[in-house]
Amino acid sequence: MDVLQLDVSGRPQAWISAKEAAVIYASDGIAWTLGDPIVILRGGIQRRTGLQSRIELHAIVAVRGAIPSRAWRQEPALSNPKLFARDRRVCAYCGGNFDEDDLTREHIQPTSRGGRDSWMNCITACRGCNGRKGNRTPEEANMSLMYLPYVPSLHEDMILRGRRILADQMEFLLASVPRSSRLHDGSGR
Ligand SMILES: [Zn+2]
Numbered sequence: 001m002d003v004l005q006l007d008v009s010g011r012p013q014a015w016i017s018a019k020e021a022a023v024i025y026a027s028d029g030i031a032w033t034l035g036d037p038i039v040i041l042r043g044g045i046q047r048r049t050g051l052q053s054r055i056e057l058h059a060i061v062a063v064r065g066a067i068p069s070r071a072w073r074q075e076p077a078l079s080n081p082k083l084f085a086r087d088r089r090v091c092a093y094c095g096g097n098f099d100e101d102d103l104t105r106e107h108i109q110p111t112s113r114g115g116r117d118s119w120m121n122c123i124t125a126c127r128g129c130n131g132r133k134g135n136r137t138p139e140e141a142n143m144s145l146m147y148l149p150y151v152p153s154l155h156e157d158m159i160l161r162g163r164r165i166l167a168d169q170m171e172f173l174l175a176s177v178p179r180s181s182r183l184h185d186g187s188g189r
Pocket of ligand 1: 095096127128129
């Protein structure tokens with residue numbers, strides 16, 4: 001189960017493990033939290049008080065003094081799993097829904113012809129459609145796109161990167177995802 005780490009201003013920074021979050025709690029590094037506690041960790045008996053130390057880990061934690069994320073100003077890094085998640089594993093040409101193994105990163109304008117390896121020039125395509133299109137533009141191949149590419153926002157990127165996202169975390173992240181995002185259709189995954 002992953003904890004969503006924010007900076008003090010509420011910008012998402014990373015997914016961290018419960019263990020990593022516990023270390024930040026223990027060093028008094030948590031500024032504020034959101035969501036219900038997801039797990040309660042019990043430590044040793046404190047000699048001074050005779051009480052057992054107890055840490056409630058929350059689903060979302062804002063970390064004190066964390067260096068403000070620079071990522072929010074940049075384009076999130078492109079990867080195949082995130083690209084396929086953005087496009088909901090639907091081939092942009094035939095509209096079929098595929099397993100990740102049967103999908104490819106398709107360059108709308110082929111890279112051999114100057115197309116960039118970027119969020120705006122990449123779309124999800126099944127192996128068949130990618131092979132059929134080959135080294136041509138969609139116009140040349142007479143294959144039109146069923147949906148358009150876009151650059152995910154930072155909040156959206158955190159959703160695309162998450163493995164198992166808890167309801168509290170999804171609610172927080174989706175609140176900042178533009179209405180136009182495909183992640184608003186259905187469960188968000
Ligand atoms: Zn296809």
